[in-house]
Amino acid sequence: MNxxxxxxxxxxxxxxxxxxxxxxxxxxxxxxAEGFDPCYGRGLYDVCGQPHCCFRSDCEKIPAKN
Incomplete structure (x- = not known):
């Protein structure tokens, strides 16, 4: 999403x-605002528990920060 x-x-x-x-x-x-945890870009998509977040596909492209 741009x-x-x-x-x-x-x-x-x-x-x-x-x-x-x-x-x-x-x-x-x-x-x-949508009722989700503000976790975008933190590399947590695999454990965030928010599969219906509209930003999930973008978030999955961001590498986890170790």
Missing amino acids: MKEVRDKARELGVKVAVGWTKTTAIREVQI
Whole structure:
């Protein structure tokens, strides 16, 4: 998902994406608004327990941080 798509998703949920926010910050705020834990980009997709998160496919592409 690109940043425009993230902003559109945020707007649908009433989340205001502030100037200067990174894509990761914006996605985590959307996750919170949707009732998910804000775990995007932390390399936890295999244990996060949120298979219905709309960012999961993007998250799976990010390597785990060890």
